[in-house]
Amino acid sequence: MPCQSSEQLNELVLKAKKFTKQGKVADYIPALKKANRDELSIAIYHPDGTCISAGDIQQKITLQSISKVLTLALALTDCGEAEVFKRVGYEPTGDPFNSIVKLETNKVSKPLNPMINAGALAVTHMIKGKSIEERFGRLLTFIRELTGNSGISYSKEVAVSEFETSHLNRSLCYFMKQHGVINEEVEGLMDLYTKQCAIEMDCLDLARIGLVFAMDGVEPKTEKRLLPAYVARICKTFMVTCGMYNASGEFAIRVGIPAKSGVSGGIMGAVPNRFGIGIFGAALDEKGNSIAGLKLLEMLSVEYSLNMF
Ligand code: GLU
Helix, strand or coil, X not given: CCCCCHHHHHHXXXXXXXXXXXXXXXXXXXXXXXXXXXXCEEEEECCCCXXXXXXXXXXXXXXXXXXXXXXXXXXXXXXXXXXXXXXXXXXXXXXCXXXXXXXXXCXXXXXXXXXCHHHHHHHHHCCCCCCHHHHHHHHHHHHHHHHCCCCCEECHHHHHHHHHHCHHHHHHHHHHHHCCCCCCCHHHHHHHHHHHHCEEECHHHHHHHHHHHHCCCEECCCCEXXXXXXXXXXXXXXXXXXXXXXXXXXXXXXXXXXXXXXXXXXXXXXXXXXXXXEEECCCECCCCCEHHXXXXXXXXXXXXXXXXX
């Protein structure tokens, strides 16, 4: 059943919005502290090009960890499956996204999956290009294609704010450099990674990307293939197993769709063969997921029978 109307969606947003009060805005990246804790917005993009939305959908958010799905898609397209999984594994960790512990305790010192920071840094390392600028430019071009929006860019303020405070991410890079997972200069990789995390868009753009994944890599309106089907499949699988931090198991049971969240409070969802979802709600729960965004998805999943399991 398609989602009926923006009015219906609005009612669900009003119900879910109450939960923002129980969450906290991310503050370990100083620029993210400025976000408004009370906001909640959603856009749903259907294959026929129609969109329904609720809340302040013009509000732009930085992708943060949602970008990890997109860099994975680009690295897989650039290097192929075999090459990518030489440097990063397939398994969920159960640890926080920025944890270093498994890098040391695992026998083969490679990150367990591409959705944790260590894995995402290893994936960003594989994006091809002669310089950081060229690699970032390729990522932006790819994201502009996925959204159909040539105006997509990044927030310099958020990128600089993270670059200046990313000590833990730097330590993940140095650890992986020691073990041969990455072999480039750490500062350059951090520059690229913090810019990727600071790429900005609104909920509608996010929902359009979700739709491309939902449709196995094809933009349904133009029928243009933007991703190989196997790349869309791998990305969606990681979204299910590790997309919602170490709450991914509970999310799979309660909501049951491929989704990826970020510490800015964004969530991108891909309901297979049905629609793409973009959500923004800056107040986070203790695991780092948008607290009201999760409630909203739980309600949507029941209301529209989204659970694929
Ligand atoms: N830029 C953030 C970091 O690396 C992304 C984290 C997230 O959204 O989970 O810490």
